[in-house]
Amino acid sequence: MPLDWSPLWLSLRYAGLATLLAMLAAGPLAWLLARCRFPGSDLLDAAANLPLVLPPAVLAYYLLATLGRWTMHFSWHAAVAVSALYTLPLLFHMSRAGLAAVDHSFENAARGLGAGEWHTFWRITLPLAWRALVAAVLAGFARAFVDFGATAIVAGNSGTAWLLSPIAALALAALYFGNRLRRGQVWA
């Protein structure tokens, strides 16, 4: 039987999209909360952590309840959205730790030397924090890649749910090899 690589390819695409989406939200949020204190910053911090403490099924349920008002539920958009939401706290935490570890004195030195905030971020903060940010992206991608529960629930009717994750592929493989094992054909 020829190997079907499409589940893996699909999972990579969806996990990549979800990570990109999550990073677009988590990156600026991490920078904001690592560098500024403002009224409501604790609340924002707690809100960003919320998906971390919710079981994937509960998260998917709430998302379905919300998305049910629009037409995007049970589609690949919804699968990417739930995956991004599930990945966001991890990306946020790791990015914030990486950005907070950059010594303020470097940024202050840059500001004192005439650099604006944007210039300081691109020339100083980002180059000094890039390792932590890459680690955050990789960890986020891995989490999106292996997540199955929430994605399967949200993408359930779209017909792609079973192709969405390598976990699904592994489950299929286990079933396939299990049957062959019972029939004594595995090593044949």
Added chain:
Amino acid sequence: MIQVRLAAHGVDVEFQAASGITALFGAAGAGKTLILDAIAGFVTPAGGRIILDDEILFDAASRVNLPPRRRHCGYVARQWALFPHMSLHDNLLFAVAGLRRLERHRRVKETLDRFTLHDAAARRPHEASPAERLRTTVARALIGEPKLLLVDEPAAGLDMALRAEWHKILRTVRDETSLPVLVAARDPETCFELAGNMLLLDAGRILQSGPPRKVLDQPAGVEAARLLGIRNLFPAEIVALDPGRNTSRLRLETFELTGPYFPGRLRGDRVWLCVEPGQLHAVPYDGSRPPMNHVPARLERASEMPRAVRLEFAGGIVAEIARREFEPHKDNADNKEWLVEFPPHALRVLGCP
């Protein structure tokens, strides 16, 4: 000329500084860094006003608060803050990024020549020697031609050779430019060697200001004296004053001393007596009647210093005598009675206890 009036996070100060080095001297937590950060624009004070030359950098009343990049202040941070991912050359280039290309390269070349950094220019900070890093830090702060240089005690924790190099750099800056330089310092040596003026800071307040020599010779009070590391502070009462003979009599806890006349003091005043350890003399006590201003005291500890021996006596008396004076009496060091002489001209009195 910089004029500063600040009220922020427990700091309440007002001072001016003209060209030359002004030292902010105080213990850790006195507010030195906070003052420098407020001037540079890294922290926003609750109140006050900062004026550099004719430009208002910060004014709480009219809500003026220029961002750091528009304040034209060079800043030398305590940890030097050279960008670790750039070469020393690029660190300098970063500071002149807003200039035209030719001007940028001219300035960098001139600065590399001036601070003898050509050989190290391509190295990253961690590959350069500490002296090269130190020179680059100051060069980077000056390359943008600031109107004021702020220096946050980078000499703290430096070895002797590097400290000498650091003092040399600051002297050069002081002598070759007309910049006002504010230096936060924790060691009095930096103040006395380099500064033309010093501000004595304690818990966010200025205790005293003036030329360093004057501040050391005449501390404004016992807190100022303690801050300057002056030992031998004793509470005393003036029991006699004789302006005709230029003498006075002071009663301490367990003994009396004769001192010079103290103008402006009255009989019965309670004061702090202050004597420099280096001005006391000490010899082993042979049991005879002590002459005037000689006090018997038990020697508790003798410790070697680079050029002298420090003798610590019971009652908090500390004397520093030359090693050659101490050598003949070495055997009398521990827990023996010594005779400590308080020369009348060495006695100073500070405000009320």
